[in-house]
Amino acid sequence: MLDMDLIRKDRETVAAALAKRLDPAEVTRALDEIQQLDQARRALISEIDADRQRRKAEARAYAAAKRAGTEPEVAAPEPGRKQLAELEAELDEVQSRLRTRMSELPNLPADDVVAGGKEANRVVRVFGEQPKIEQVRDHVELSRALGLVDHERGVKLGGSGFWMYTGLGARLEWALVNWLIERNIEAGYEFLLPPHLLLDTAGFAAGQFPKFYDDVYHLDRQSAPRGQFLLPTAETAILGAYQDEILDPAKLPLKAFAYTPCYRREAAGSHSDERGTVRGHQFNKVEIFQFTLPEQADAALTAMVAHVEGLVEALGLHHQTSLLAAGDASASMRKTLDIEVWMPSTGKYKEVSSVSWAGDYQARRAAIRYKEPGGKQTRFVHTLNGSALATSRLFPAILEQFQQSDGSVLVPEVLQAKLGTDRLVPPGR
Known part of the structure; x- marks a missing residue:
């Protein structure tokens, strides 16, 4: 959620930033309505305060007259004046509408984030080279031939958009999860295993509700x-765990990570670049998160991106890092960098991690603050998150980039001890 004071004091800057994401006419309408509601709210608060002061003065005068033994004067109600209960009900309504309109505004993109959609994304780093493969087989074909994923039984169990890892495929998936857990612990993040069912308040705090309310599975x-x-x-859970808390600034940055399955109502793609485990309704992901002081956020973002890039490099996967344009990034984030692995079968890069800085947008919604040493005022922390990593996309990238002409697939060196082999081969060979 944005700072109302900033809108009041510097509307032009807010409008210019929002115009990177929204139509300028839409921005104007939204800010006009918000400022009108804000003015109505402040006028009602003034009227209610004045009415309460008047009532207190009348009560004191009444008591003084009683003590003096005189007949207290009772002022006649002013014509057309609303009762206090009416004013308070009107204030509640205005404040509710204002909060709703404010919650619908996206975050302000950082200064170095450009307007536009995917076409305006900019590659900032590339690791390795595209592997040279004579006859490329896609990950769906490879996973079937190697007995790693049972797509048909996954659909039988959950419907379209689900799959089931089997045999060495299940072990490879679990080896990836465990390796990522170990590496994130080594990087100084505290390991959390949160509930998978969350209250709606957590969805609002993360900025996913109300706009993306229908994209998740509700009870x-x-x-x-x-x-x-x-x-x-898991971003939603880690952030939500600290709602309404005042954090100790001496303990910031606070670094946490969680492993969870992720559940989403998104179309399981039939396009060649979204087949198999690339996109579905349930997938595994390890998520890193930081709560920082405002002045720590820039360094934290740089460190988180470098950490995630290091994970993908350690697996030996060719990938690139892209700075997203405002229209391609999450509405809650000021700045996002995507780490994208090369998929030989489609000739495209696929995101395995988005590392993002939200500024104080999420903290303001979640009321997560810190108190400066020696001060009485609290300030909002900054929040950052990143996938480290999404295994359902690492899995197909490993199969495709490390496929061999004999039908086998080489196992990344860092996973060989966990799997007990350096190569995946078709069953029975």
């Missing part, structure tokens, strides 16, 4: 009167 209201949903990413 019905009879089963969950407070509103619950299956988490779409």
Whole structure:
């Protein structure tokens, strides 16, 4: 959520930043309505305060007259003046509408984030070279031939957009998860295993609700009167765990990570670059997260991107890092860099991690603050998150980039001890 004071004091800057993401006319309409509601809110607060002061003065005068033994004067109500209860109800309505409109605004992109969509993304780094493969087989064909993923039984169990890892495929998936857990612990992140069912308040805090409310799986209201949903990413859980807290600035940056399955209502792609495990309704991901002081955020973002790049490099995968344009980044984030692995079968790069800085946007929604040493005022922390990593896309990248002409697939060196082999071969060979 944006700072209302910033909108009041520097509307032009806010409007210019939002125009990187939204149509300028839409920005104007939204800010006009927000400022009108803000003015109405402040006018009602002034009127309510004045009415309460008047009532207190009348009560004191009444008590003084009683003590003096005189007949207290009772002022006649002013014609047309609203009762206090009416004013308070009107204020509640205005504040609710203002909060809704404010929650619908996206974050302000950072200064170095350009306007536009995917076409405006900029590659900032490349690791390695595209592997030279004479006859490329895609990961779906390879996973079937090697007995790693049972797509048909996955659909039988969960419907379209689900799969089931089997045999060495299940072991490879679990080896990836365990290796990522170990590497994130080594990097100084605290390991968390959060609930997979979260309250709606966590979705709002992360900036996913209300805009993306329909993109997740919700429990019905009879089963969950407070509103619950299956988490779409551990980012939502880690942030939500610290809602309404004041953090010790001496302990910032606070670094945490979690492993969870992720559950999303997104179309399982039929396009060649979204087949198999690339896109589905349930997938495994390890997520890193930092709460920082504002002045620590820039260094934290650089370190998180370098850490994730190091993970993909350690697996030996050719990849690139791209700075996303405003229209291609999450609405909650000021700045996002995607780490994208090369998929030989499609000739395209596929994102395996988005590392993002939200500024104080999420913290403001979640009321996560810190108190400066010696001060009484609290300030909002900054939050950053990143996938480290999404295994459902690492898995196909490993199969495709390390495929051999004899039908086998080489296992990344860092995973060989966990799998007990340096090569995946078709069953029975």
